[in-house]
Amino acid sequence: MKKTLLLLTILFINILSAQAQKINESTQYHIKPATGKINIDGNLEDPAWKDTELGGDFWMITPTDTAKAKGKTEFRFTYDENFLYVAAICHESIKNKSYIVESLKRDFSFGNNDNLWLILEPFNDLTNGFVFGTNAAGAQFDGIISEGTNLNANWDNKWYSSTKYMGDHWVMEAAIPFKTLRYKAGETRWGMNFSRLDLKSNEKSCWARIPKQFFSITLAYTGSLVWDTPPPTPKNNFSIIPYALTGVNKDYAKGTDATIRKDVGVDAKIAVSSALNLDLTVNPDFSQVDVDQQVTNLDRFELFFPERRQFFLENSDLFNNFGFKSIRPFFSRRIGLGSPIQFGARLSGKLNNNLRIGLMNMQTDPNSALGKPTQNFSTLVLQQKVFSRSNIGLMFLNKEALNFDENKNVGYTKYNRNLGFEYNLASASNLWTGKFLVLKSFTPKATNSTNTASGDDFVQATSLSHNGTHWVIQWQHEYVGKNYNAEVGYVPRVGYFKIDPALTYLLYPKSPTSKVFVHGPTVESVNYWNTSSKLTDYTNIFAYGIQMKNRSALTLWTAKDYVKLQFKFNPLNPYTSEYYVANQSEHSWHSAGFDYVSTSKRLLTYTLSTRVGGYYGDGTRVGITGLVGYRFQPYVSFSVGADYNDIRNVSVANSANDIISKQSAKFFLIRSKVDITFTNNLYWTTYFQYNEQQKNVNLNTRIQWRYKPASDIFLVYTDNYVPNSFGIKDRAIVLKMTYWWNV
Template identity: 50%
Template sequence: MKQLLLLPLCLLITVAFGQKKNGSYQLHINKTSLPVTIDGEMNEQAWADAPAADNFFMVLPMDTSHAKVKTSVRMTYDAKNIYIIAVCYLTKPAPYMVESLRRDFSFGRNDNFIFFMDPFDDRTNGFTFGANAAGAQWDGSLYSGGSADLSWDNKWVSAVKNYPDKWIFEAAIPFKTIRYKKGIKQWGINFSRLDIKEAEKSSWTPIPRQFPTASLAYTGTLVWDEAPPEAGANISVIPYVLGGISKDYDHKAPNDYRKAIGADAKIALSSSLNLDLTVNPDFSQVEVDKQVTNLDRYELFFPEKRQFFLENADLFANFGYTNIRPFFSRRIGLGVPINYGARLSGSLDKNWRIGVMDMKTKSQDEVGLPAQNFTVFALQRRLFARSNIRLMFVNKQSVNYQPGKDSTKPVYSLYNRNLGLEYNLASANNMFTGKAMVLKSFTPGKSTGDFVHAANFQYTDKKWLLLWQHEIVGKNYNAEVGYVPRSDYVKLNPQVSYNFFPNKKGKILSHGPLLSSTYFFNSKMHQTDNETYLDYKISLRNQGVFDAWVAHDYVELLKPFDPTNSGKDSLLTGSKHSWDSWGTTFTSKPQRLFTYGFTTRYGGYYANGTRLALTTDLGYRFQPFVNITLSTSFNHIDLAKPWGVTNFWLIGPRIDLTLTNTFFFTAFLQYNNQQKNVNVNTRLQWRYKPASDFYIVYTDNYYTAPFFIRNRALALKFTYWWSM
């Protein structure tokens, strides 16, 4: 019996302390004194002298052999840059497959080569760079063991050249661009290749097919002949100048002319620790959010896209769960101007990471909103092979404010604080992952029911996925700088899925079911919600995917709710609703110039109603310069009076024009009759130097019926990345 009790403990120790899976795959990188010209040609002596990483392994469609498509990679460096060249061979002469020359392209829709660097060899955080076969760049930061944030953007140069039997990617990554620890001579490294025509994804090191090639648990080792050089003085100032004009036709306001200047600064306190500063920041060039038809009872989530908040964003944004985030940076500066801010983030050594942020927003006298200060502190300690423990503190403080002093203005909170601790589990082979956390909020007048506890544990292998997750959120838990759309609940969510792999090589690569059930209870353990969901997924060898599902839903409303979110009427608190529904999803293979996908849903709805939902996504590319997409969503809701029949359309055509990999034009139209709005957004971006841009952004908003203009804006913005 004692031996049986010790077995789980031994298993936990094994998965937590396990050695690096692919540490024996080594690529030696040697310093060169010879010149390297970034032109997509492997004709320099420096490349002839560099060792090669080749003989890649197939990851998809199966991970049981070496890749059919050959790839060879070499790396070298000098005092300023890391250089890489990848020769991507073809099995037969054929045109490449890409969407466009747009930066940070969609991975699965482009022939591409991407590599992943783990400068601390901690198998948790790093950087990714690469390009598609037409030369469009890809760069991002890696967090949580292999998730990529492609909003991260920095200075580096690359070139791609096409040949009849191959294409070559060549790049120079300045040491100043990345963060690494002084003196470390072994980094994690891996290389990924996607050839859409062969429907093959490959990797230098072997990776189980259920994991992405970005998985840092499976990197090989980049062995330096000597410690990488210090980046030296690394200070960048990024000033901007903005001019614009806008007009609010709704309120018949006069033209509003904008003139603004501001700046960001990036100061490397060490090769792994960075200080970001901003004064009077402006984010007018950020792309508009993609709208959705909102039939949810709770607030929708939209991702952060503003550059200032993105470096080491995982330290701040990844604390908690999808719907329990004590910090959400979009709470700062959207609708309220930011005066200034500072962020200190990065690694103190191989085991410790730190993040500190302080932002000050302006007051708005017309609504009585005081100036506010936002402070966030995060400290992370590495444990075992790839796990960590993290502390976070979030403080929102109103400056020089007395709540209720002016009875004619809304009352705002004097302060709101959150303190949390979480443990993130990641086994050496990535098959066991999980999280456990506790949070407490501090709000004037509330001292009980303000705790959160949540945990999950997941096992993933080639065939099985087993998941348990639970969440407990107190009635008075309050995260004013976070994203917590729901409070006062207990949630239980078990999930299991299985994949079958046919023995014969046919059109179907794998297929299998997924069963998930999500229960919500109140604090007295009375059930208020449940969704039980059964899905069957078929993955085709040509990379097409088909799903069919059935679901049962039960809801007991905790507050009045309009099931159409259109303002007609609301269902009563305490009313109970249940229904059954079914649906399908299909995504076409990406090898064609014309791609398509669709989803269907039909079944019951609130108040014994019915709901039909259809979406389509169509795309056509004129390689590599033009990519046209059309997303359409239709919801038909049939309810008793006073709602009756409601039809919601959301139509979003988009055109991306990329004349070169430094000149981009995007036109995006969104017709949304639920919001009674037509939005037109166009953006021209010219990257005249690395990380330096000129933007012209034009936005129109119209009523859907009658088709009258609501507001209009034009902005011109010039930024320059000045490195000292």
């Protein structure tokens, strides 16, 4: 491990020794102030638009990145004291065909809609930015970009747009308040690009040229939005967002009386500077957040569900992206888990062009039923840009129990702290990316715990990726000590060393008549050792992927697995302990399957995944997952999906360890979703989920009316039932109103 780490460190230094000028520096648009009033109506008839520079001349990204786009796109920018204005005309290369969209709902999927996105990178650092866009029917999309390519579409803010479809072209016109953006005062050059998808012609295009192997939001390839004078700095950039809520909850399983909710709370957003924002919250409520999509869990470890609560999203990469996918010292969903948040504050943004800060303090109520004390969560993150696009990050995290009582708070610790350092590599062209991570935890022994182990409470992990046109080469290794503890993080597995190399070769057919966009093989080997250097797991995978020009895709795969368990485990259902296979027992099997995604061009879409092969305890497992969707565009989108797992002849013992037998289990999970979008400001979404493994039926239906930008009224109804009898477990209905008030 030490030799590998040394070699990778040397490679990092060699890669970083070369710096390059911004790749698309010569691709520029010059923006000037508006000469008159701009009305956001989608008509582009205001005389002020005629006085602006006309931009266009888009490049294809797919199916080829060496030609100009066939579907012509033209755009214009201007601004006044309060708004950045953008307008675009998207001409159709295939005439007499209606647009393709999912619905009018906000934050649509890029790949399933005819749409245009504006990518803004106000700091010109090629790392952090914003996305604003619409589909051809007028639905809005906004999000934030971090680490050069990572998009968080859950971010939501205040801006205005109007779209008109004219048959042979469609028009997008938007006004983005400077108060919505974060940027350095006095900066006269912003990174900027457009990304357009025209599903009818299977063409994805951009203004500043991007190689086909990269996402169209990749900030390394932005052009420049050049201001004649620095953009205005907003005055009194202070927003208050109060909410009022009423509702009824009843727990039928416990037989308790119905509880009437009457809550109020408030969030505030204060621009400390044009680049630094302070978020405050008192008594927040997140009842309107979309429910998690349930899954059948047949894994030994905890599942991950993403953060959707708005308060945690701005500059969330500083906090939640620290670490690796399965080594996260901070995971905001831990805050408020089983204990409501009393109040919180977040200071995040840029102190200067190269230094970012994230400072958070949150406090939760106690939970006497669980013996849980009042807890305070404090986090400090500093991120310093180095070289062309890389950065160094430091994190300190402290979870402190207030008024801690060893007799009352049994099983909890007085504090848990983490100190971390990471280096994020991103070459100028985004060809090389990677990360070097070190973490150390500090935790006293839990009250009444018999665990007296100390030491081995650190993490070291490294990754490196080469993202070439044909060769994609990846390496990752991780060491997580057996006593490492991240109580506010997501670290489902401890006490291991992991090596994970992967290699992909991509082939692009040269024939213009080929229906295939790209295809090629992938090999990967995921290997785990325990802290005594004994091999405990491996998965060797061979896959072959085919992506068509119409955006459908097929992947065929086969794998060999080996597991030597480090703790006893129920392979039939991890949520119960009725049967298990023993600690230190060994298991190996072969499996194979395929994954298929249909083209999003058609009204009827579907996906299908299969798995067949061996399983723990010399058993077998067959898994099938499918999803079928249909849209009555642009107003209704419907989908229904199912997961089926058939596990047979698994050799297990019962919980008393006195019976060895062959056991089998079958699990169905059914989910459906209906989106009705009456307008692009009025949505009705209904989820229905049946999870046989968890013995639960869930119904969640939500009506959202965005009566003003970023101001909403929600009506949410939730039921949970027992599957067989449909007896009610619990029921809730909530009416909530929020208002975004710019002071």
